[in-house]
Amino acid sequence: xxxxxxxxxxxxxxxxxxxxxxxxxxxxxxxxxxxxxxxxxxxxxxxxxxxxxxxxxxxxxxxxxxxxxxxxxxxxxxxxxxxxxxxxxxxxxxxxxxxxxxxxxxxxxxxxxxxxxxxxxxxxxxxxxxxxxxxxxxxxxxxxxxxxxxxxxxxxxxxxxxxxxxxxxxxxxxxxxxxxxxxxxxxxxxxxxxxxxxxxxxxxxxxxxxxxxxxxxxxxxxxxxxxxxxxxxxxxxxxxxxxxxxxxxxxxxxxxxxxxxxxxxxxxxxxx
Amino acid sequence: xxxxxxxxxxxxxxxxxxxxxxxxxxxxxxxxxxxxxxxxxxxxxxxxxxxxxxxxxxxxxxxxxxxxxxxxxxxxxxxxxxxxxxxxxxxxxxxxxxxxxxxxxxxxxxxxxxxxxxxxxxxxxxxxxxxxxxxxxxxxxxxxxxxxxxxxxxxxxxxxxxxxxxxxxxxxxxxxxxxxxxxxxxxxxxxxxxxxxxxxxxxxxxxxxxxxxxxxxxxxxxxxxxxxxxxxxxxxxxxxxxxxxxxxxxxxxx
Numbered sequence: 001x002x003x004x005x006x007x008x009x010x011x012x013x014x015x016x017x018x019x020x021x022x023x024x025x026x027x028x029x030x031x032x033x034x035x036x037x038x039x040x041x042x043x044x045x046x047x048x049x050x051x052x053x054x055x056x057x058x059x060x061x062x063x064x065x066x067x068x069x070x071x072x073x074x075x076x077x078x079x080x081x082x083x084x085x086x087x088x089x090x091x092x093x094x095x096x097x098x099x100x101x102x103x104x105x106x107x108x109x110x111x112x113x114x115x116x117x118x119x120x121x122x123x124x125x126x127x128x129x130x131x132x133x134x135x136x137x138x139x140x141x142x143x144x145x146x147x148x149x150x151x152x153x154x155x156x157x158x159x160x161x162x163x164x165x166x167x168x169x170x171x172x173x174x175x176x177x178x179x180x181x182x183x184x185x186x187x188x189x190x191x192x193x194x195x196x197x198x199x200x201x202x203x204x205x206x207x208x209x210x211x212x213x214x215x216x217x218x219x220x221x222x223x224x225x226x227x228x229x230x231x232x233x234x235x236x237x238x239x240x241x242x243x244x245x246x247x248x249x250x251x252x253x254x255x256x257x258x259x260x261x262x263x264x265x266x267x268x269x270x271x272x
Numbered sequence: 273x274x275x276x277x278x279x280x281x282x283x284x285x286x287x288x289x290x291x292x293x294x295x296x297x298x299x300x301x302x303x304x305x306x307x308x309x310x311x312x313x314x315x316x317x318x319x320x321x322x323x324x325x326x327x328x329x330x331x332x333x334x335x336x337x338x339x340x341x342x343x344x345x346x347x348x349x350x351x352x353x354x355x356x357x358x359x360x361x362x363x364x365x366x367x368x369x370x371x372x373x374x375x376x377x378x379x380x381x382x383x384x385x386x387x388x389x390x391x392x393x394x395x396x397x398x399x400x401x402x403x404x405x406x407x408x409x410x411x412x413x414x415x416x417x418x419x420x421x422x423x424x425x426x427x428x429x430x431x432x433x434x435x436x437x438x439x440x441x442x443x444x445x446x447x448x449x450x451x452x453x454x455x456x457x458x459x460x461x462x463x464x465x466x467x468x469x470x471x472x473x474x475x476x477x478x479x480x481x482x483x484x485x486x487x488x489x490x491x492x493x494x495x496x497x498x499x500x501x502x503x504x505x506x507x508x509x510x511x512x513x514x515x516x517x518x519x520x521x522x523x524x525x526x
Binding site: 168176 | 349373
């Protein structure tokens with residue numbers, strides 16, 4: 001018996017391991033955004049919530065457009081993007097080699113893994129006063145907060161990526177007589193690279209959070225700073241507008257890194 | 273002729289369990305020897321030890337008369353898990369081994385292509401492992417292990433993850449390659465039919481602790497084809513080997 005089209009679609013949508021087309025997927029995703037937007041619009045235009053608490057979507061759009069036209073928005077985005085990228089690159093450049101080291105050598109694992117685990121459990125926000133004491137409200141203070149918030153997690157995640165290299169790959173390298181260094185460079189790192197890339201993608205999202213935390217507390221520029229100022233003047237439209245901008249920036253970065261992953265590691269296929 | 277591989281009274285324990293007890297085995301040049309036995313008899317452990325990937329407690333292992341000190345290019349290993357590097361094409365996977373063995377650029381390519389042709393995968397030289405089937409991957413892995421001419425080829429249940437049809441195909445291919453090239457092979461399997469079909473000699477191992485129980489000489493004519501499987505001689509030997517292994521299963525239940 002042939003299955004009807006509707007039934008096939010139902011199976012694709014709701015059964016475990018079902019498959020749907022890319023178009024269908026996008027329609028569903030976009031609909032959720034639109035529905036939420038519609039609810040927001042309805043609630044505000046019916047006057048159910050005072051604009052001080054939740055302005056209408058249109059009002060926020062107008063406000064953002066104004067800030068974009070006079071250059072304020074772009075200035076804030078530029079400063080924040082610079083800080084998050086710099087802080088993240090510093091953290092990653094240190095975390096990847098150290099993570100690889102810990103993942104391959106028992107000595108370094110014993111020496112550094114418990115330490116990283118310990119520091120990881122210290123709340124990043126508790127370091128804010130210290131970082132301000134050390135570095136004032138400079139960019140360096142932002143880098144420090146981003147570093148504390150991402151580096152220790154990255155080290156542990158990269159270690160895990162390296163430990164997932166199949167033991168037989170290492171066995172193969174050894175039977176081919178590779179030196180320890182060549183084994184690392186030619187087998188372990190290439191094999192762990194797609195996983196490490198994924199770690200970087202996920203931790204970049206966290207770096208955004210730590211940046212905004214740092215900017216909310218002590219800054220004279222950037223997206224987080226603007227949010228603090230807007231709160232002071234009850235400009236809820238700016239506050240919410242900037243939060244949305246942060247969300248869009250995060251989503252864009254994530255999609256960019258995912259696209260790069262498909263280019264860099266076409267052999268590492270993931271589901272969906 | 274001097275033996276190609278000599279395993280002399282090897283003992284190995286994992287923590288408190290004795291994995292191998294006084295195992296001795298000698299492979300002549302160009303001999304194809306299979307290790308069979310129930311799981312846990314230490315056949316894969318022995319292979320890993322000979323490959324140099326696992327330490328052992330006592331005994332000696334000699335390759336071509338020289339003591340073995342660790343893993344090396346004189347012993348090629350084919351793992352059950354294919355172990356093709358996923359970021360390299362089939363050809364590049366073979367070239368990877370050849371470069372490690374000290375061959376130069378153009379030569380690598382020529383030898384790699386030769387060996388891909390040997391396992392009938394010339395058309396797939398530029399395919400990545402994820403584009404190949406399990407059988408094809410294992411053929412590339414065999415081509416890779418052969419390409420740098422190790423003195424001994426060690427195979428650890430290489431066809432264990434393949435379906436029955438592909439298994440037969442791979443066995444035929446391996447016999448053909450072996451008959452053409454003449455190689456010394458130590459082959460681990462739990463498939464008795466496979467062992468009889470491929471080997472000159474079958475070594476049955478037993479459990480608790482792992483040790484050699486009996487040896488069977490396979491006096492079947494070569495070249496061998498799949499038709500040989502249904503001859504009375506083949507079936508009789510297969511039965512004898514199976515009976516030996518079964519004793520272990522029965523005594524376990526007692």
